[in-house]
Amino acid sequence: MSTVVSDCFTIGSIVATRTCYNEEIEGEVLAFDPQTKMLILKCPSSSGNPKRHDVNIVNLSLVSDVQIKKEVTTVPEPPQSLNLHRLNTRVRNSIENKKRLVTALAACLDPEGQKLFLAITRVIDDVTWVGQNIRVYNEVTITPPYKVENVIGDLDSKPYNYIKKVVEKHWRDQRESSANSSQHQ
Structure with a gap:
């Protein structure tokens, strides 16, 4: 054949x-x-x-x-060897990050708070739960019900303004997502 x-x-x-x-x-x-x-x-x-x-x-x-x-007649360069130490470090960091997220999400029972927490962790690593509040950079706090007006911090600081924009984008995306899903029903 x-x-x-x-x-x-x-x-x-x-x-x-x-x-x-x-x-x-x-x-x-x-x-x-x-x-x-x-x-x-x-x-x-x-x-x-x-x-x-x-x-x-x-x-x-x-x-x-x-x-x-x-037809290629020249012998290609051998492939670069993998940096196993670097790969193992990436795997270990990824596992630690996932464990940290699971622990953090278990701290909050509010699904809206969990969604916002995950949205923030996609762009910022320094995010934790303090009771039912989301704490970012140890400078900005977001209290329930986790809306833009619930962002608390130094109004003139860059972190505050950045977090506020992240929260605004999260809620805008949520509105668009729910609007799209209601149109398809």
Whole structure:
């Protein structure tokens, strides 16, 4: 079924395949495993975004045609090794952050307060619960019912004005979301 041109594909080469479903896949070779006959191709994004790419894994046992459009003769640089210490630190920090969020959300039973708390934590790390109040940067407090007028702090400070804008945006998004969901019913 397969008319494979080569037993090995050079990383960086441009290859075109035709699958058994008559689908054409063309892209740059990222990897090839001769034992399993799996070819990994980096193709232009199906979304049309030039900054993104699709990655296709092609089983060469299930293709009817393979053509090498452009052969790369230079040996590519070996891939950079992963910084495992850095990755482990990111994982540990992410887990600690999620645990902190779960603990913080358990402190407040008000669903509106929880939604606002989550909205703030998306843009600011220094957010905690103090009783039923949301405390940001240890400078700004948001009391129930967590509306813009419930933001308390130094009116002239940058943190106060920024938090106030975050709260305004949160409630504007909530109104738009509820308006859109009522239109679709």
